[in-house]
Amino acid sequence: MANTELIALERDERISAAARRLSMSRREFLQFCAALSATLGLPQGADAAVAEAVAVKKRPSVIWLHFQDCTGCTESMLRAEHPTLEKLILDVISLDYHETLFAASGHQVEAARLKAMAENKGQYILVVEGSIPTRDNGIYCKVGGKTAMELTKECAADAAAVIAIGSCASWGGMPSTDPNPTEAKGVAAVLGKPVVTIPGCPPNPYNFLSTVVHFLTFGKLPEVDSLGRPKFAYSRLIHENCERRAHFDAGRFAMQFGDAGHRQGFCLYKLGCKGPETYANCSVIMFGDAGAGTWPVSCGHPCIGCTEQGVGFQKPIHTLAKLKSVEPSAFLPRIVEEKGIGATVGAAALLAAVAGAAAGAGAMTARNLGLSHQAEEAERAKQNKTSSSAEV
Ligand code: FSX
Ligand code: SF4
Ligand code: F3S
DSSP, X not given: OOHHHHHXXXXXXXXXXXXXXXXXXXXXXXXXXXXXXXXXXXXXXHHHXXXXXXXXXXXXXXXXXXXXXXXXXXXXXXXOOTXXXXXXXXXXXXXXXXXXXXXXOHHHHHHHHHHHHHHTTTTOEEEEESBEEXXXXXTTSEETTEEHHHHHHHHHHTOSEEEEEHHHHHHOTGGGSTTOTTOEEOHHHHHTSOOEEEOOSSOOHHHHHHHHHHHHHHSSOOOBOTTSOBHHHHSSBGGGGOTTHHHHHHTOBOOSTTSHHHHTTOBOGGGTOOGGGOBOOHHHHOSTTOOTTOSGXXXXXXXXXXXXXTXXXXXXXXXXXXXXXXXXXXXXXXXXXXXXXSOOHXXXXXXXXXXXXXXXXXXXXXXXXXXXTHHHHHHHHHHHHHHHHHHO
């Protein structure tokens, strides 16, 4: 954001009111919006639009359905700390139906859902948490006398957007693990059409918030990949932005939990880390806003690929990961620098500050949150084309 815009926004009473609502200073509020803008990979200047949207736009009504899951998606959203992310989420959206968070129950709460859907017809966001059992007409998960399948279809019919939060809702997640007794599926499979997916078990609340803020600011959902995942968050392999990557490149591996290599922070590849085949931004934005070190690999546990269908909960933990790309680590300087796209260094540095990452490395990794799996997407599209022409 240019200095003049920043000064104008700092003087804007609407910004002050929003900051007061969130118990933040105006500067903190603007920094937070700049960080969201950087997470979204928006160009310079877009942070002003984000701040204005968060401060003044009508909060979209959200209907949040809950099916086969552990409630970790909701928990991770509410446990986010600095600067009170859960407050911001609840300020940005109007959560009109959520079974776990509602004080009311029974008919009262079902009436609230129907009322919110009728009043916001065609405008509400449907968020689904948890997988949907499909065996025996879905009788293994019922809420208010309706199956999860029925509720998903009913609520999706008049929604402006459908977001599947967590791996369970995205592709079945943990409940769909073999032998998948309830034939648990994700939302897109049940609706028979693509939806935005924010996989992760649990998913990162920043990715949910950034998706909603994108919708609020621009009136549309962010660009997604072929699996419905927002590209701003799922375009890079964990392995490309991992703090242990230098050890991988140098061939220094932990061979056993607790051995000398493990204690020295060596690469976890030989302990089964699935970072090389998992697309997500955990290593960049981390979890819980508690500062550095708050993501699995940093804590010493291999990434299990929880965002990735076919990897998380499917591949045995100690199986070696497939090395999907030879893309150099994002910690290495780029040889060619594109101009005018992605987050600016300034915005990225703000993100790093908010995430508690080291400013230099954080700025570089955020700036590099580009499109590493473009090639893979192109290959997938080619295969789809070949298979559909083969079917003809
Ligand atoms: Fe749990 Fe959510 Fe995992 Fe699933 O997150 S954290 S089992 S993705 O649906 O509650
Ligand atoms: Fe990091 Fe895992 Fe890659 Fe090693 S294999 S660099 S621990 S993501
Ligand atoms: Fe999941 Fe791996 Fe991130 S296990 S939380 S995708 S580091």
